[in-house]
Structure formats: C-alpha cells, structure tokens
Amino acid sequence: MSRRVIIGVFEREEDLLHATAAARDEGLDIVDVFSPYVVHGLDRAMGLRPSRLPWVCFLLGLLGATGILLFQFWTTSVGWPINVGGKPWNSLPAFIPATFEMMVLLGGVGTVVAFIWSAGLRPWHNRSRPALADLGVTDDRFALAIGETGVAFDHARVRALLSRFRPASIEDRAEEEVA
C-alpha cells in the first residue's frame, strides 16, 4: 500500500523555512522540500547532515595527483628513459603541472559524477516521476512534503500546522509522486 503525503505549497521562502522548522519540532516526517533555488538555512531546518561529497573530491583528487605523478616517474626513468637536454630522470619540478591538472580533473569530474549518482538524477526518471512541476516548484513556489507516518499521525493537525504559515494551497498525494 502506498503511503500518502501532505504537501504545503508556499509563496515566500520565509514561510517555507518556518513551516519546515515547525514540522521538524513536531517530530513529523519531512519527506522532502522543493524550491526553485537554494534557500539558505533550510538544511538546518530539515536537519540534513553535511554532505560527504568533499571526501569524494579529496580522495579522487589525491588519486589523480599520485597516479599521474608515479606514472610520470615511471615513464621518464623506467619505461623508456630518454635523455632530454641532460635533465635528470627525476625531474620533479617539471612533473608538477601535469600532477596539478590531473588532481583537478579527477577531483572535479569525479565529484560531479558522484553528485549525480548520489542525488539520484537520472534522465530516464522524467517520465515515471512527474515531480511537483505542476505546483511550480521550478518556477516560483516552495513545497513542503510531510509523510503520513506512524499511528500518531493526525491529518487534521498537520493541516492546521501548515495553515499557520500562509500556504498557497495544501494537497494530498501519493508518495511515489514525490520521492
């Protein structure tokens, strides 16, 4: 059986912020919040943990840098050493530019791939997931989706809570449409 969610649609980001904070204080299950742009402070209001993507970036950057540095040592002094103008086999200063560039390349592209993968962004999800586009969340509206979870869930009380923050509308939907 699919779960239902209550969605409060707001016109102002302050209303959304306050409604989200209030819902969290009430211990309600915040399925997700939708907004046309980044609303600062919403991560705290939702209680989101800091992202681990910086670690991905750091580790991939480190991998890129060490990988190409070792490769440069190997090609210039082991694979096929060639005397170029009497320069030493170990030309560390000359290896720095490529090392730096590979660090940035692997760190940057890797982070973006990790982001797309972890955020569940898939081009083929569009048809099966109509999102909340009809509510205008990619245009100028904000939506707070609260899941109907647990025996203590009181539909009327949640509606009353959302109504306190001047919502443009309050809707009921199946969870598949949201998450």
Next chain:
Amino acid sequence: MRDAVADAAIAGGLPVASLIAGNKSPADVTRDVCRALDAKPSGLWWLGLGLSGSALLLGVVAVSYQMATGIGTWGLNSTVGWAFDITNFVFWIGIGHAGTLISAILFLLRQRWRTSVNRAAEAMTLFAVMCAGLFPLIHMGRPWLAFWMLPYPNTRGSLWINFRSPLIWDFFAISTYFTISAVFWYIGLLPDLATIRDRMRASHETDRNARGTDAHDNTTYDNTAYDNTAYVVSGFSRTRMRIFDWLSLGWNGSYRTWHRYEVVYLLLAALATPLVLSVHSIVSMDFATALVPGWHTTIFPPYFVAGAIFSGMAMVLTLMLVARKTMRIEDYITARHVDAMCRLVILTSGIVGLAYATELFTAFYSGNQYEQSAFVNRVVGPLAWGYWVMVGCNVLVPQLFWFAGVRRSFLMVFIISLFINVGMWFERFIIIVSSLERGFLPSSWASYSPTSIEIATLIGSFGLFFTCFLLFCRFVPVIAMAEIKAVLGKAR
C-alpha cells in the same frame, strides 16, 4: 530609465536590492529569461548569425586549404617559427579566463552581482577555449595525429610523451580547463533546464487541451491549414521538450538535491580558481622556459594571468552590452554590473601596465645586452607601431574608466572594450614576433608578415566564437535564473 535605480545604488552603499532593476518576482525572472527562448529570433540575430557563419565558413576554407597544402601556406620562416597561430591561441585562452573569474573566483568572494553575468561569461569561456584549442591542433599540420599527445601504450616503443615539455603541460592544462569549465557550466545550468522543461510541459498540455476543444468544436474551426501549422510547431517543440527532458536529468527542485548541489558548486569553484591561474601560467611557460630574450623572464606567469583576465573582462563587456540590448535583459544587466566590470578592467589594466614597465626596467637593470636589445627593438624597432598600439589600448585608453561618467555611458564602455580586445591581441603578437625576429645571431634576423590564409583563419575563429555565442543566446537561458531568484529573495 531603470538604470537610474542602479545609478543611485552606485552612489550609495550598494544595497543588494539594486542588483536587479524593476522589483522582479521569481515568476518574472522565469518569464523574462525564457522569453528569448520562446520567441522567434529577431532580424538582428539572423544578421549576426549570417555574418559570423560566413566568417566561420571562410576559416573552414582556409584551414582545409592549409591542411591539404601544408603549413608552408603561412608566413613563417626559420627565424620566426611561431607567429599568428600561437598569438591567436594565447589570445583566445586569455578571453576564456574572465568567465572562470566570474563563475568561480567571484563566487568564492561572494560577489552577488556575478549572478547576472556568470552564465553568459562561462559560455564565453567554453567557446573561447574551443577556439584556442583549434590553433595548436591546426599548427600540428597533421591534426589527425593529435592523440599522440596522450600518454598511451603504443607500438613505437612504448615511446612516452616528454612530461618535461611545457607544450605537454599545456595539453594537460587546456584539456582539463575545457572539461572542468564545461562540467561547471552544465551543473549551473541543471536547475534552469528543469525550469524550461516544466514550462514547456505546461504549455504543451495547454496547447493539447486547446486543440482538443477545437476538434470537438467543428462549427467554429474547420481550417486544415491552421491544424497543420499547429502540428508542425508541436512536433518541433516535442523534440525540444525531449531534449530538455534528458538534459535536466529529472531535476525536481528537491532540497536534498539542492543541499548536495551547493557543496558540488563550491567544490568546483574551489578547484576552478587555482585551475584558471595555472592555465595561463602554463601558457606563459611555453615562452618563459625558452632562452629567447624577451621571453625568458620570471614575471611571465602573473603578467599573463592578469592580461588574460583583463582581455576576458573586456570581451565580457563587449558581449554583455550587445546581449542586454538584443535579448531585452536590461533589467538584469544594469549600470551596476557594468560598473563592477569596469572596475575590474581598470585594476587588471594597472597590473598589465606595471608588467610592461617592469619588463623594460628588468631588461635595463639586468645589464644583459641581448635582453636590452630585445626591448629596444620592441619599443623602437620595426614592430614599434604594434608595441604602441598595445600600450595605447591596454594602458592609456582604460584610464578613462576612472571617470564615473564614462563607466555609466554604455556606448563609451563598449568602444573602450573593443580597444582593449585589439590591444590584447597585439600584446601577444608583439611578445611573440618581436622577440623572435631579432635573435642572438644578427645573420639570422628576419621579419614576418601574415599570409591571407593566416588572416582568414583568425577571422574564422571569430566566426566560430560568435556563431556559438549566438546559438547559445537562442537555445540556453542567458541568465542563471535559479541564482538570480536566490538573490531576489534577499531583497524582498
């Protein structure tokens, strides 16, 4: 008239509210920015596309002829072995740098005014780097062997590339720069692609409903011609919708995604900042690591980076002033944005001027006769006219920006930006050719002048740049809607 609001803001304490003129709501932003994508392109746009397309075609013809015949079609000789081609390469790479400055460095410095120009400036970066990358490729003579620059196991040994060569550093720098710029641009574009997708879907449904009622209402409409056009239009828009469907990756405005998105954006900005500094530093090392007098100086990396940002800012001003008029986005690119960019131009112009003076002083103070004669030759030699064009356009003309009246006159700003574009092209030409033509051995001195093929290739690169930019204005939102909306929120 609305610029008056921004003018007042310049005089006052620059409140955030003045960033965008006309007291816009987020829905207004969506409508204004998408208007250019919905409407039929103007005659001016077609004229621009025609001109730049012709220039591009000329370049294609010139390069094809050169590849079929060989690079003997250029005016190079054994003394001046590098000239037009590498000048254009350094020029275009430099243009690209302002885009990354705006998108990454100003993001880290929390300059909110960047939101109006960052999308277009990043697009400019991509197209400029594309133009730049073409030149080394053409210069190879056999561009189909370009993959030899990749360190891959091969049947020639394996014979590895020479990692000690600045030209290989360049290959790594340019390809990384292009990739990271493209990825950064696309990530910034994601929320806006979703906005367009949802707008299209909504209007598509309205269309379909409207047609549905027409079909039932036979008495009022029995016009096959009307039905056919409606079908063709919706066929085209359906394809467009499918493309946006895929490109927007199913973005739905979820804050869990936004939360990660912000981290990724910050990380990319933090990576792109040192990257952009490294790219032009490495380009400068193509020269600085050689022993040629006039090239062999330690000032080159900072001098090139400042010059790059200087020339790029001028190109951003040129493009933005045209775009704000033709795309009707005057409310988004206001006097305040132009003023901020003019200030950056005058800062970098000062750095470039200081570098010119430092070069002359260092040559004099070094006591090295080769170094001294290289600079005497630069200032009063056969290419002295080019040197003084460079000094005039890059150091003298931008001083006009000290006057607030000049910064507020868009026509003046536009003209000055064109002067800087010319001056910065000459800077690279003078550095490269005047240093090479008078080397250590007077017996091998020579002069250089470009052939028609080289000039046509340069014109072709401008054609490629402007063709790409015009197509970008037509199919991609020129202004980062999601970022502008976030800045509006602060004002209301």
